[in-house]
Amino acid sequence: MKKIRSVLVFLICVTALISADQIQTHPEQSSVYICDSTGATKYHLTSNCRGLNACDHKVIKVTKQEAYNKGKKELCGWED
Ligand SMILES: [Zn+2]
Numbered sequence: 001m002k003k004i005r006s007v008l009v010f011l012i013c014v015t016a017l018i019s020a021d022q023i024q025t026h027p028e029q030s031s032v033y034i035c036d037s038t039g040a041t042k043y044h045l046t047s048n049c050r051g052l053n054a055c056d057h058k059v060i061k062v063t064k065q066e067a068y069n070k071g072k073k074e075l076c077g078w079e080d
Contacts, residue, residue: 034072042076043067051076
């Protein structure tokens with residue numbers, strides 16, 4: 001009986017870990033839009049942001065981490 005209980009606890013822990021992982025990798029929470037230009041320093045939450053209108057390069061969708069790696073470390077001033 002004790003063994004069954006520990007198996008159940010193990011399963012609950014694994015399920016909790018999997019769902020926590022899904023929340024963290026949710027695309028809408030981690031994706032941002034950036035102007036793929038070396039001069040751009042900001043990232044945007046929407047692809048039709050006013051700040052991206054001035055972009056004369058390609059607007060690309062990346063994760064927040066990728067944006068940071070490309071030097072886009074600040075949220076655009078036009079965002080809410
Ligand atoms: Zn913006």
